[in-house]
Amino acid sequence: MNSSEFRRRGKEMTDFVADYLDGIEGRQVYPDVQPGYLRSLVPSTAPEEPDAFEDIINDVERIIMPGVTHWHSPYFFAYFPSANSYPAMLADMLCGAIGCIGFSWAASPACTELETVMMDWLGKMLKLPEAFLAGEAGEGGGVIQGSASEATLMALLAARTKATRRLQAASPGLTQGAIMEKLVAYSSDQVVATLGTTSCCSFDSLLEVGPICNKEDMWLHIDAAYAGSSFICPEFRHLLNGVEFADSFNFNPHKWLLVNFDCSAMWVKKRTDLIGAFKLDPVYLKHSHQDSGLITDYRHWQLPLGRRFRSLKMWFVFRMYGVKGLQAYIRKHVQLAHEFEYLLHQDPRFEICAEVTLGLVCFRLKGSNKLNEALLERINGTKKIHLVPCHLRDKFVLRFAICSRTVESAHVRLAWEHINQLASDLLGAEKE
Amino acid sequence: MNSSEFRRRGKEMTDFVADYLDGIEGRQVYPDVQPGYLRSLVPSTAPEEPDAFEDIINDVERIIMPGVTHWHSPYFFAYFPSANSYPAMLADMLCGAIGCIGFSWAASPACTELETVMMDWLGKMLKLPEAFLAGEAGEGGGVIQGSASEATLMALLAARTKATRRLQAASPGLTQGAIMEKLVAYSSDQVVATLGTTSCCSFDSLLEVGPICNKEDMWLHIDAAYAGSSFICPEFRHLLNGVEFADSFNFNPHKWLLVNFDCSAMWVKKRTDLIGAFKLDPVYLKHSHQDSGLITDYRHWQLPLGRRFRSLKMWFVFRMYGVKGLQAYIRKHVQLAHEFEYLLHQDPRFEICAEVTLGLVCFRLKGSNKLNEALLERINGTKKIHLVPCHLRDKFVLRFAICSRTVESAHVRLAWEHINQLASDLLGAEKE
Numbered sequence: 001m002n003s004s005e006f007r008r009r010g011k012e013m014t015d016f017v018a019d020y021l022d023g024i025e026g027r028q029v030y031p032d033v034q035p036g037y038l039r040s041l042v043p044s045t046a047p048e049e050p051d052a053f054e055d056i057i058n059d060v061e062r063i064i065m066p067g068v069t070h071w072h073s074p075y076f077f078a079y080f081p082s083a084n085s086y087p088a089m090l091a092d093m094l095c096g097a098i099g100c101i102g103f104s105w106a107a108s109p110a111c112t113e114l115e116t117v118m119m120d121w122l123g124k125m126l127k128l129p130e131a132f133l134a135g136e137a138g139e140g141g142g143v144i145q146g147s148a149s150e151a152t153l154m155a156l157l158a159a160r161t162k163a164t165r166r167l168q169a170a171s172p173g174l175t176q177g178a179i180m181e182k183l184v185a186y187s188s189d190q191v192v193a194t195l196g197t198t199s200c201c202s203f204d205s206l207l208e209v210g211p212i213c214n215k216e217d218m219w220l221h222i223d224a225a226y227a228g229s230s231f232i233c234p235e236f237r238h239l240l241n242g243v244e245f246a247d248s249f250n251f252n253p254h255k256w257l258l259v260n261f262d263c264s265a266m267w268v269k270k271r272t273d274l275i276g277a278f279k280l281d282p283v284y285l286k287h288s289h290q291d292s293g294l295i296t297d298y299r300h301w302q303l304p305l306g307r308r309f310r311s312l313k314m315w316f317v318f319r320m321y322g323v324k325g326l327q328a329y330i331r332k333h334v335q336l337a338h339e340f341e342y343l344l345h346q347d348p349r350f351e352i353c354a355e356v357t358l359g360l361v362c363f364r365l366k367g368s369n370k371l372n373e374a375l376l377e378r379i380n381g382t383k384k385i386h387l388v389p390c391h392l393r394d395k396f397v398l399r400f401a402i403c404s405r406t407v408e409s410a411h412v413r414l415a416w417e418h419i420n421q422l423a424s425d426l427l428g429a430e431k432e
Numbered sequence: 433m434n435s436s437e438f439r440r441r442g443k444e445m446t447d448f449v450a451d452y453l454d455g456i457e458g459r460q461v462y463p464d465v466q467p468g469y470l471r472s473l474v475p476s477t478a479p480e481e482p483d484a485f486e487d488i489i490n491d492v493e494r495i496i497m498p499g500v501t502h503w504h505s506p507y508f509f510a511y512f513p514s515a516n517s518y519p520a521m522l523a524d525m526l527c528g529a530i531g532c533i534g535f536s537w538a539a540s541p542a543c544t545e546l547e548t549v550m551m552d553w554l555g556k557m558l559k560l561p562e563a564f565l566a567g568e569a570g571e572g573g574g575v576i577q578g579s580a581s582e583a584t585l586m587a588l589l590a591a592r593t594k595a596t597r598r599l600q601a602a603s604p605g606l607t608q609g610a611i612m613e614k615l616v617a618y619s620s621d622q623v624v625a626t627l628g629t630t631s632c633c634s635f636d637s638l639l640e641v642g643p644i645c646n647k648e649d650m651w652l653h654i655d656a657a658y659a660g661s662s663f664i665c666p667e668f669r670h671l672l673n674g675v676e677f678a679d680s681f682n683f684n685p686h687k688w689l690l691v692n693f694d695c696s697a698m699w700v701k702k703r704t705d706l707i708g709a710f711k712l713d714p715v716y717l718k719h720s721h722q723d724s725g726l727i728t729d730y731r732h733w734q735l736p737l738g739r740r741f742r743s744l745k746m747w748f749v750f751r752m753y754g755v756k757g758l759q760a761y762i763r764k765h766v767q768l769a770h771e772f773e774y775l776l777h778q779d780p781r782f783e784i785c786a787e788v789t790l791g792l793v794c795f796r797l798k799g800s801n802k803l804n805e806a807l808l809e810r811i812n813g814t815k816k817i818h819l820v821p822c823h824l825r826d827k828f829v830l831r832f833a834i835c836s837r838t839v840e841s842a843h844v845r846l847a848w849e850h851i852n853q854l855a856s857d858l859l860g861a862e863k864e
Binding site: 009010011015017020021022031033035037039045047049050051055060066068069082086088089090094097099105108109110111113114120121124136149176180260262282285304305306308312318319321322324388389390391396399 | 445452478502504716757
């Protein structure tokens with residue numbers, strides 16, 4: 001495909017994307033397909049000669065769409081939101097075209113520098129302590145990771161390297177194995193200190209955990225994968241109090257801040273702690289500025305060597321929404337969660353199982369786990385809306401997460417009426 | 433931004449992308465900026481109110497482009513290629529719009545199933561042994577990782593888990609620390625068995641290493657990050673001989689197979705080895721098919737939980753190029769490398785430092801390392817072309833890698849004339 005065909009097809013794809021998202025409400029949110037459905041619809045090998053673009057785009061509707069769970073349908077209330085916005089999609093087009101691999105400053109200076117500055121912008125939006133910002137000569141700074149798992153692993157490895165060096169310095173006779181046996185990582189049942197758990201969006205008390213970690217010289221990593229985006233609103237910022245005790249902090253703008261996956265934001269107070277654990281310097285990556293102290297080589301901050309120009313997505317989203325637009329978006333979601341909570345409150349058959357702080361409502365029918373499993377089966381079986389469950393203290397609980405960028409009060413009310421009706425059917429059938 | 437504005441801006445961005453790539457030859461391949469250049473060009477905080485799209489797109493040219501190393505310029509001969517093609521960009525637009533997070537089959541069945549089938553397509557293109565394919569009931573199969581580093585780490589963790597379990601079964605009294613001390617990972621100076629090293633594209637002998645690993649019950653992981661794409665051509669397939677001894681194999685279509693970053697292809701012979709090391713099953717990710725044996729939940733195959741719909745890029749690229757188109761692309765690059773090799777051969781001042789097997793030529797002026805460092809400094813200083821060096825047996829060597837999708841014989845000849853001239857200037861200055 002040459003550039004003139006791309007000019008045509010790119011515009012067709014732009015309309016395809018806009019049509020898909022404009023019409024998503026009319027699609028069944030959860031697919032009907034059975035495991036293995038797709039293999040029978042495609043050839044068993046790649047074609048020798050090129051296929052026509054028309055055939056491929058037709059196959060998207062014929063083969064792909066029937067097997068898609070529509071995460072951006074306003075009837076999708078499962079898991080947590082996955083960010084999706086037009087500005088981020090435009091930035092991704094540009095990111096693909098530039099197609100640089102930013103493993104060092106020299107590999108594409110703009111890629112590294114925009115990332116550092118965007119992480120400062122975002123850190124300021126969250127009112128992170130100054131120590132986490134890069135500024136012009138800070139010791140800390142931010143980096144985009146692919147996922148919260150990678151951020152946690154990086155923090156764990158940095159903590160291990162730091163603790164190992166301290167032990168080796170104190171007791172030079174210890175073997176590597178003996179040191180490994182001494183190391184302890186404390187975690188909650190969600191791993192590491194968490195602000196906004198996946199199950200029920202609960203919060204660990206940083207003001208209790210933090211001072212203990214600091215006193216005992218323990219690395220404190222905080223994961224606020226979902227909840228972190230809300231901290232840009234002053235009324236939710238208190239949930240982050242205590243972050244000043246942490247060594248590293250992470251949340252996912254690709255969940256709830258309109259920056260398409262992947263974009264997991266991680267900050268550290270001392271960049272040398274991360275870099276010390278991973279420094280990788282083959283000669284083909286050396287460049288004249290690297291020992292100047294002026295630049296950042298992000299390959300030392302992450303597991304993979306390669307990295308895309310992901311900060312473009314942040315730049316486009318922050319500028320096209322503005323901080324006020326992003327705050328309004330968070331507030332709308334929280335408001336809709338409270339609206340659903342209110343509807344549940346009016347119905348004595350239901351109970352709310354965890355405090356509704358942000359965009360997640362955990363609820364169940366008063367009664368057995370079996371009853372609630374049956375309710376969820378009916379909900380997901382009819383496929384008008386989509387939810388997933390969790391376990392809270394041995395109780396089977398339904399999670400209602402406000403997810404879609406386009407979800408409105410009307411969708412939440414329709415979802416409630418649907419759940420209400422299915423609950424009545426179920427309880428009626430039980431009585432008979 | 434609503435969908436009607438996106439329809440307009442997406443089309444403008446399509447043209448912006450096509451204009452950028454059409455005109456890339458006219459841009460200086462390596463930027464003039466100094467460290468910290470970007471921070472002074474942007475505000476220190478995100479805007480409160482939205483900025484206009486026109487301002488943002490103007491800032492791309494004003495702020496971003498001056499700091500970009502143009503990896504897709506036909507005068508870029510540094511590192512290794514980073515894939516970039518129009519079909520992959522179209523697929524990425526669709527991937528962004530669907531925006532599903534495919535951690536389980538149920539989270540979007542099409543996302544998982546297309547990936548499994550595309551990895552089979554690609555495995556067949558490489559003539560991988562049947563044991564690596566998923567098919568309808570195979571024990572092996574493929575997965576898209578973010579990078580070769582992640583694939584290697586996954587292989588290492590799977591190998592460690594397998595070896596640890598074997599030791600625990602044989603000697604139940606051993607502590608975890610004692611087991612850890614017994615484990616050995618063998619590696620070359622490039623880590624793990626490598627086909628096509630970064631420095632000089634050399635190849636480990638799998639037919640020697642493989643049988644020893646099998647006899648000693650050692651996990652063998654093969655990394656062919658760059659070279660792997662060439663194995664789709666029958667004349668290069670012999671370089672992969674011995675893969676039948678491996679437990680896992682990985683290469684990066686995002687380097688040399690026209691599938692934009694990130695897309696690192698990994699296969700294993702026994703999927704249970706990977707899954708056993710990482711199984712993660714919270715209730716909110718459970719679904720009714722997961723214990724049926726019929727489906728794949730890719731979250732068990734990788735470090736991150738989230739994953740994009742990356743197989744769309746493979747599907748679009750394989751279908752729009754066809755296998756023949758992809759083979760022609762590989763062959764053109766190899767041919768251009770040999771053309772540069774031929775030009776070097778005619779000039780007795782230069783020596784070629786490693787066999788030219790694929791798209792990389794390692795060369796130097798006969799003489800000191802200092803002389804060659806000076807030559808590279810002149811080359812990269814004038815910024816008409818861009819190269820990076822490597823060290824081979826203590827010699828400072830220049831790497832000339834065929835990278836761009838649009839590079840032609842004329843560009844290689846211009847690059848040669850340029851290098852030739854700078855070498856003459858340098859050697860002339862030395863004589864004076």
